[in-house]
Amino acid sequence: MLTPNLHYGELKDSYLFARIAEKTAKYCEDHPGTHLLRMGIGDVSQPLCPAVIAALHEAVEDQARAETFHGYLPECGAPFLRQTIAEYYQKRGVSLAADEVFVSSGASDELGHILDLFDPGAAALIPEPAYPAYVDANVMAGRKILHLPTGRTQGFLPEPEAVPGAELIYLCSPNNPTGAVLDRERLRAWVDVANRTGAVILFDAAYEAFIADDALPHSIFEIEGARTCAIEICSLSKTAGFTGTRLGYTIIPKELERQGMSFNAMWVRNRTTKSNGVSYILQKGGAAVFTDEGQCQVRETLQIYKENARVMGQTLSRLGIWYTGGKNAPYIWMACPKGYGSWEFFDLLLREIQVVGTPGEGFGACGEGYFRFSAFGDPSDTAEAMRRLEKLLGGK
Ligand code: PLP
Numbered sequence: 001m002l003t004p005n006l007h008y009g010e011l012k013d014s015y016l017f018a019r020i021a022e023k024t025a026k027y028c029e030d031h032p033g034t035h036l037l038r039m040g041i042g043d044v045s046q047p048l049c050p051a052v053i054a055a056l057h058e059a060v061e062d063q064a065r066a067e068t069f070h071g072y073l074p075e076c077g078a079p080f081l082r083q084t085i086a087e088y089y090q091k092r093g094v095s096l097a098a099d100e101v102f103v104s105s106g107a108s109d110e111l112g113h114i115l116d117l118f119d120p121g122a123a124a125l126i127p128e129p130a131y132p133a134y135v136d137a138n139v140m141a142g143r144k145i146l147h148l149p150t151g152r153t154q155g156f157l158p159e160p161e162a163v164p165g166a167e168l169i170y171l172c173s174p175n176n177p178t179g180a181v182l183d184r185e186r187l188r189a190w191v192d193v194a195n196r197t198g199a200v201i202l203f204d205a206a207y208e209a210f211i212a213d214d215a216l217p218h219s220i221f222e223i224e225g226a227r228t229c230a231i232e233i234c235s236l237s238k239t240a241g242f243t244g245t246r247l248g249y250t251i252i253p254k255e256l257e258r259q260g261m262s263f264n265a266m267w268v269r270n271r272t273t274k275s276n277g278v279s280y281i282l283q284k285g286g287a288a289v290f291t292d293e294g295q296c297q298v299r300e301t302l303q304i305y306k307e308n309a310r311v312m313g314q315t316l317s318r319l320g321i322w323y324t325g326g327k328n329a330p331y332i333w334m335a336c337p338k339g340y341g342s343w344e345f346f347d348l349l350l351r352e353i354q355v356v357g358t359p360g361e362g363f364g365a366c367g368e369g370y371f372r373f374s375a376f377g378d379p380s381d382t383a384e385a386m387r388r389l390e391k392l393l394g395g396k
Contacts, residue, residue, distance in 0.1 A: 007142040016132045016362035017041050023346070024356055037385040038377060040356040042176065042330070044241045045378045046304055048285070049297035052240065055288035059281040070280040075271045077103025077249070078283045084290045085249050094221045096251060102267060103278050103286070104248040107206050107235035112137045113274070114202065114231065114250070117266050118168060125166035127158035128364030129333075131176045131204070135364075143168075149366035156180045156324060156333065160189035162197050169194060171220070172204040174211060177363045177372040178333040179325015181216050187223050194229035198258065201230040209239040209302060211328045219251075227253040231263065238330065238376070240289040240298045247278060247286040305330050308382040309375035315386040319393050330375040333360070337393055345371050353388035 020040050028034055048056075062068035076082070082098040089096050104110040111133055123144040126134050138145050146166050150156045156178040158171070171190060173182040182190070194201050203220040211218055220226045235248035242248075252264045271277075288294045309326035316323045316334055323334035336345040342359035349355040360370030375382070 005140065005142075007140055010139050011136055012139075015136065016358070019362070020346075020356065020358065023350065027350055027354075034354055036350075037353075037355045037381045037388070039373045039382065039385055040358045042238070042374050042376055043243050044238065044305075044376045045381075046241055046301045048241050048245065049289075049294060049301060051288045051291060051294040051297050052285045056281060056285040059284035062284075063281065073277045073280055073283065075275050075277045076268055077101065077277065078280065081249075081283045081287050084287050088290050089219065089221065089251075092218060092222060094219055096221070097254070100251055100253050100264060102250045102252065102271065103283060104233075104235075104250055105246045105278055106237060106242070106248040107204065107233050108133060110233050110248060110250050111202070111204070112140075113270070114233070114267075115141050115143070116270055116274075117263055118200070122167035123165045124168040124170065125163050125199075126170045126364075127172075129156065129175075129177050129360060129367035129370070130170065130364055131172060132362060134170050134172075147364065149364065150178075151366060152322070152324075152335075157182060157186060158190075160186060160193050162193050166197070167199050169199050169201045170204070171201055172206075173217075174207040174329035175325075175331075176207065176329075177331050177358065177360065177367070179327070179329035179331040180333075181211065181213075181328045183215070184217055184223065187217055187220060188225075191220070191223050191225045191229055195225050199229070200256070200258070200263075201226075203230050203232045205232050205234045207238055207329050208234065209298070210306070210330050212306070213328055216328060221251065221253070227255045229256070231256065236286055236289055239302075240286075240294075241301065242286070245282060245285065247282050304379060305375045308377060308379055311383055311386055312373050312375065315390055319390060321393070326375065332373040332375065334371050334373065336360075336369050336371050340369075342368055342371055349389070349392075353385070353392050355385045355388060 081103050082101040085101045086096045086098045120142055123146055124138045125146045127148040127150055146163055148158055150158050157180050208218040220230045220232055232251040236242035252267050254264050256263045312332045313326045321334055321337050323332050326332045342361040346359045358372040360367030
């Protein structure tokens with residue numbers, strides 16, 4: 001009889017967002033007609049920008065005519081998009097060859113697939129609180145996980161340290177869920193650790209576009225030495241509202257090798273075997289994000305989310321509740337007031353003010369007692385949620 005992948009049996013409970021969806025669906029079923037103010041899952045509320053929409057329309061038209069029709073594209077990405085992304089990095093002083101850029105269907109897909117490159121015996125170091133897919137993808141792969149808890153005293157930033165046995169190191173900056181950002185010094189120290197120990201850093205830059213402070217690095221490749229120890233995974237989901245459209249990119253430098261094997265060459269082999277690439281239409285739409293017009297328009301949308309974060313931060317400050325994030329990231333990470341546990345606080349907000357947030361415990365045990373609000377919501381819903389929160393907790 002076939003043996004299934006028994007590691008699936010080791011997955012903890014149901015996936016965080018599935019549990020939230022289940023609880024909110026139950027609430028709506030019991031309270032028909034309720035409008036929930038959704039500030040939980042990190043999905044965006046604003047539409048794609050006009051430059052992207054125009055490019056998508058044009059690409060659809062291209063597919064209607066024999067002279068401009070595209071069939072299969074190169075598996076690792078259309079040359080025009082790989083080049084455009086390399087030029088985007090160059091603007092920040094990072095030199096990449098176009099064939100070090102791999103176009104993907106999004107960061108989540110890539111975070112799962114990329115594990116193919118590493119020995120199943122290689123342990124993964126995951127600083128927590130963390131995006132839950134890091135842990136779950138490694139559990140499914142049967143990989144050993146070394147949890148590295150972070151806390152309030154460190155600003156929820158992982159201290160660079162050589163953890164014995166850690167061969168894969170996950171770093172997410174700006175961080176989901178805490179909004180914390182690694183500065184150059186700390187990131188350099190992590191790069192040094194990886195180069196010293198031979199570990200590989202998986203750097204998740206899904207929120208790089210939210211960085212407002214010019215001194216903070218957007219890419220790990222802004223740090224000297226990163227080309228020999230890092231892979232960067234990025235996405236247009238949050239930068240440009242592609243959560244439902246799906247496009248991302250992954251950077252694997254040519255110098256990244258272990259035991260004489262090039263990860264760039266291995267990923268080319270992987271993609272040409274396990275993928276037939278990303279749709280021409282989406283790649284055209286994605287390229288429009290990087291034009292001057294596209295950049296200007298996506299920044300306007302990001303401003304809406306930043307304003308949401310400001311409103312949330314201001315409310316929590318007035319309530320005297322500790323929080324971090326929101327300035328260089330679209331997430332606010334707050335301490336649950338009055339000693340509430342994070343799922344208890346979730347239930348309270350759903351029941352009393354119909355606001356949906358994300359319990360910190362879902363991002364790792366050290367997230368217990370904390371709660372995440374996303375700034376991606378509709379601005380009027382966000383403002384209303386904060387009014388209700390202030391009334392509920394401020395007793396006014
Ligand atoms: N990485 C982080 C840290 C995220 O928060 C998310 C989505 O919320 C992703 C990756 C996945 O992004 P994508 O939509 O590109 O799959």
